[in-house]
Amino acid sequence: MIPETIHTEATTVDALTDHGTRIARAAIRAGMFNVGHLPTPTDKSLRQEARQWLHGTSALLPRLTAAEILPLITVYDLVHRVAFRCPADTVMINRHVFRAFDALVHGDSAVDQYDMYRAIKAGLDRRDSAYFDRTMQWNTITLGRWHRQFRRGTPDAPLSDYDTLNRVAILLSDDLWAYEASNQAAFKHRLFMAHRHYLDAPEVLDQRTLRALDHFLTASRPFLTEADHTRHRSELDMYLIS
Numbered sequence: 001m002i003p004e005t006i007h008t009e010a011t012t013v014d015a016l017t018d019h020g021t022r023i024a025r026a027a028i029r030a031g032m033f034n035v036g037h038l039p040t041p042t043d044k045s046l047r048q049e050a051r052q053w054l055h056g057t058s059a060l061l062p063r064l065t066a067a068e069i070l071p072l073i074t075v076y077d078l079v080h081r082v083a084f085r086c087p088a089d090t091v092m093i094n095r096h097v098f099r100a101f102d103a104l105v106h107g108d109s110a111v112d113q114y115d116m117y118r119a120i121k122a123g124l125d126r127r128d129s130a131y132f133d134r135t136m137q138w139n140t141i142t143l144g145r146w147h148r149q150f151r152r153g154t155p156d157a158p159l160s161d162y163d164t165l166n167r168v169a170i171l172l173s174d175d176l177w178a179y180e181a182s183n184q185a186a187f188k189h190r191l192f193m194a195h196r197h198y199l200d201a202p203e204v205l206d207q208r209t210l211r212a213l214d215h216f217l218t219a220s221r222p223f224l225t226e227a228d229h230t231r232h233r234s235e236l237d238m239y240l241i242s
Contacts, residue, residue, distance in 0.1 A: 014207065014208075016056065019053060020079045021075050021214070023053060023079050027081075033081070050082040054079060070097070070112060076093065090126070094128070100115075104116055105138070114212070120138070120139045146167045150168065151179075153194045161212070165209065165212035172188050172219035172220065173218075193223075199216075199220070210239055
C-alpha cells in the first residue's frame with residue numbers, strides 16, 4: 001500500500017520505485033500483458049494496487065528533483081499499463097526525462113546515469129521521435145564506452161559493485177550487434193559467467209546495489225534455468241525493501 005503521508009526522502013522514493021517494480025513484475029508473471037489473457041481475481045487486485053501507486057506517485061512527482069524523479073519514471077509506464085490497460089501519457093513522461101537529462105549534461109552528479117540510460121532506451125524502443133536527437137547520441141556513446149570497458153568479459157579498470165552490475169545488466173539486455181556482430185551471444189554468455197557470482201551473495205550488498213543486482217538478474221534470464229532464476233528471484237526479493 002502507498003503510505004498516506006508521502007515524504008520526499010530518498011528512502012521513500014526508493015520504496016515507491018521498488019513497489020512499482022514489484023507490481024509490474026507480478027503483472028508479467030500473471031500474464032496480464034499477453035495477447036488473449038483472460039482476467040482473473042489476481043488481475044483485479046493488481047490493478048487496484050497499481051492505481052493506488054499511481055495516485056501516490058503522481059502527487060509526489062512535482063515535489064521531486066530531477067534526480068529523484070528518474071527511478072519512478074522508469075517504472076511509471078508499466079504500472080500505468082497494469083492499472084488502466086494503456087500506456088501512460090508520453091508528454092508527461094518525456095517532460096520529466098528531458099528535465100533529468102538536461103540536469104545530467106549540465107553536471108548534476110545526483111542524476112543516475114543508469115536510470116537515465118534506461119529512460120532514454122524506453123523512449124527509443126517506443127520509437128518516440130522526441131528521442132532521436134542528443135539523447136539517442138548520448139545513449140549510443142555511453143553504450144559504446146561501457147562495451148569497451150567489458151570487451152574481455154571483465155572491466156578493464158576497477159569499478160564499484162553498483163557500476164559493474166548496472167553496466168553488465170545493460171550490456172546483457174541491449175543489442176550489441178554494432179560492437180560484436182555475430183559474436184554477441186558468445187560475448188554475453190562470457191559476460192554473464194564472469195559476474196554470476198553476485199547472485200549467490202545478495203546479503204552482502206546494500207539496498208542501492210541490490211537494485212542493480214535486480215536489473216542484472218532480469219537481464220540474466222536467458223542464461224539461467226527456470227528453477228535457478230526462480231530461486232535467485234526469491235532470495236533477492238527477501239533483501240529488497242519491502
